[in-house]
Amino acid sequence: MRGKIIIIVAPSGSGKSTLIKRLKEEFRQLHWSVSFTTRPQREGEVDGKHYFFISEEEFLKKKGQGDFIEWALVHKNYYGTSKGFVSTKVDNGFSLLFDLDVQGTDNMKTEFGDEAKAIFIAPPNLDELEARLRGRGTDSEEVINVRLENAKKEILRQNDYDFCVINDDLDKAYADLRRIVASILEG
Numbered sequence: 001m002r003g004k005i006i007i008i009v010a011p012s013g014s015g016k017s018t019l020i021k022r023l024k025e026e027f028r029q030l031h032w033s034v035s036f037t038t039r040p041q042r043e044g045e046v047d048g049k050h051y052f053f054i055s056e057e058e059f060l061k062k063k064g065q066g067d068f069i070e071w072a073l074v075h076k077n078y079y080g081t082s083k084g085f086v087s088t089k090v091d092n093g094f095s096l097l098f099d100l101d102v103q104g105t106d107n108m109k110t111e112f113g114d115e116a117k118a119i120f121i122a123p124p125n126l127d128e129l130e131a132r133l134r135g136r137g138t139d140s141e142e143v144i145n146v147r148l149e150n151a152k153k154e155i156l157r158q159n160d161y162d163f164c165v166i167n168d169d170l171d172k173a174y175a176d177l178r179r180i181v182a183s184i185l186e187g
Helices: 016-024 054-062 085-092 104-116 126-136 141-155 171-186
Strands: 005-009 029-032 066-075 077-081 096-102 116-122 165-166
Touching: 005 016, 005 104, 016 029, 016 077, 016 096, 016 171, 054 066, 054 077, 066 085, 077 085, 085 096, 085 104, 096 104, 104 116, 116 171, 126 141, 165 171
Parallel strands: 005 096, 005 116, 029 096, 116 165
Antiparallel strands: 066 077
């Protein structure tokens, strides 16, 4: 039996990371998709568990060969999702959980069609999203403004995916997300 592909997509500040953490704690059968990256390995990270750490030359070679479903250049480092990794895991019955942006989600849907189930996590509104981003206290005004502009575009896409969960209350949002994930895994 093939594994399932579950993608969580959301704007920054939507509570996505918190919801994913709870999913991973409860649904032990979900495996985290391990991406390739050119960024240096940090202390405590394990190659093949946190990321597959490769050189920029190796990454660009793989990219040129069409090995990535989706890839991005972030802060001068490349990140990519391997077609081979995903296909092998799913073919062997492992269900994979992804945390992707809109572009990466679109690429996964193009590659896997309806087999990839995308769940959009939406904030209740932009004012609440802005309050959450400011409440973190981790970003500059410039970064917050960029995240808000990106979020406006991403929120316009919330109905383009298989499911949408509005995170206006964390416990309610998790209950909705949990129900959706359970139904995907059972299906």
